[in-house]
Amino acid sequence: MKISVFGLGYVGAVTSGCLTTFGHSVVGVDYSQAKVALINQGKAPVIEKNLDQAICDGVARGQLRATHEAPDAILSTDLSLICVGTPSRKNGDLDTGSLKSVCVEIGTALRQKSSWHSVIVRSTVLPGTIRNIVIPELEKASGKKAGIGFGVGSNPEFLREGNALDDFHNPSKTVIGAGDDRTGNEMESLYSSIKAPLIRTSIEVAEMIKYSDNVWHALKVAFANEIGIICKSLRVDSHEVMDIFCQDLKLNLSGYYLKPGFSFGGSCLPKDVRALVHKARSLDLDLPLLGSIIPSNEKQTTRGFEMILQLGKRPVSILGMSFKAGTDDLRESPILEIIERLIGKGFDVRIFDRNVNLSKLVGANRDYLLRMIPHVSSLLVESLDDALSYGEIIVIGNGDPEFRSIAPRIRPDQFVIDLVRIQDHSRLDGQYDGISW
């Protein structure tokens, strides 16, 4: 393929050098004369292991050259990758100045081109940037319509500096967000030599993935560091702790606990987070990340409550009272907190939970429930049908499989608040709201 790469910094230079090794022809574009000259001399414009060789080989084979003229690059290639910088502004916002100006340059050059051209954003940009900035700027400058005169896509870069070439050839994944099929297919061909999972999705999801990935990586570092600080104070070997932690691929390093949904609860997580944070405080340790977990969780419970509140004082049926499906453990169940607050506000509430039978509850579990909602027995209904026919607001409180397919049974006068994410919610358009989706 014939590709132009706009921005010859770390990402652009690595991308340019590596794409030539797949047999593609690359024209690099940068307004830095020095970077353009270095590439044309077969030298890497940034320090990165093995990049000099890749660029030297690409130039020697006649597959790589650089220019500062956008029209030259656009007219001699079929697809452009935007790799310009998107640094932070003072207030933390993304500075899209370079992105806008590169779009104007590409768009202006596209005016001179009658054939199809795809423009792919590889720079890290916030969700909505391509739809709200890249496409309008390209359309204005080119006089063409995205998806008709040219294609647009998102293809975030996941390389790590210092390991960039290896990461380019062996990425954890390739994510392709395309505005149209033709652009998506072209992006697939671009990476056809790479053996890594290739994921096709929407432009906005592709933009967001990069942020969820990087924030997750940052969170992992901060988490490990704070665990290390506590360990050090307690004279426990933090590396041995985290080595064992990392061996758990079922619950720790896995997809478990990583789906947006309702607050955590139950007899362990809240208690144990509180105990560790209290221990840290008693040791005079300032651990902002661990200290923010309980407030973040409480905020999610409040969000759920406010979603119901804003629908007005209508009868509410709660499906699921325990903190997760398949248990009758009600201790620190966040849905109980919501029920208590609703009752306090004068809402008429009914509850259905197949696993909770008041006559069978004993000990701390029963005490907890009766302390939270003393007259709970008068609120419990016997069947899902009873619950569905009672409330005008239906709240799905836990992931019991029975609740996941209620959509066809919802009446036109009812509204569903979903704290779990039921399977068929799209059919409830206008009568449905999910807590984090």
Ligand SMILES: NC(=O)c1ccc[n+]([C@@H]2O[C@H](COP(=O)([O-])OP(=O)(O)OC[C@H]3O[C@@H](n4cnc5c(N)ncnc54)[C@H](O)[C@@H]3O)[C@@H](O)[C@H]2O)c1
């Ligand atoms: N560096 C990384 O490890 C890494 C990894 C993944 C994603 N990213 C993202 O990729 C993007 C690029 O990062 P980088 O580190 O390569 O940036 P960089 O600052 O090293 O390089 C950006 C280059 O773009 C050039 N440029 C700016 N405006 C231009 C224009 N109008 N036309 C042509 N060239 C122009 C600059 O001269 C510069 O050479 C950023 O959005 C970054 O967040 C970076």
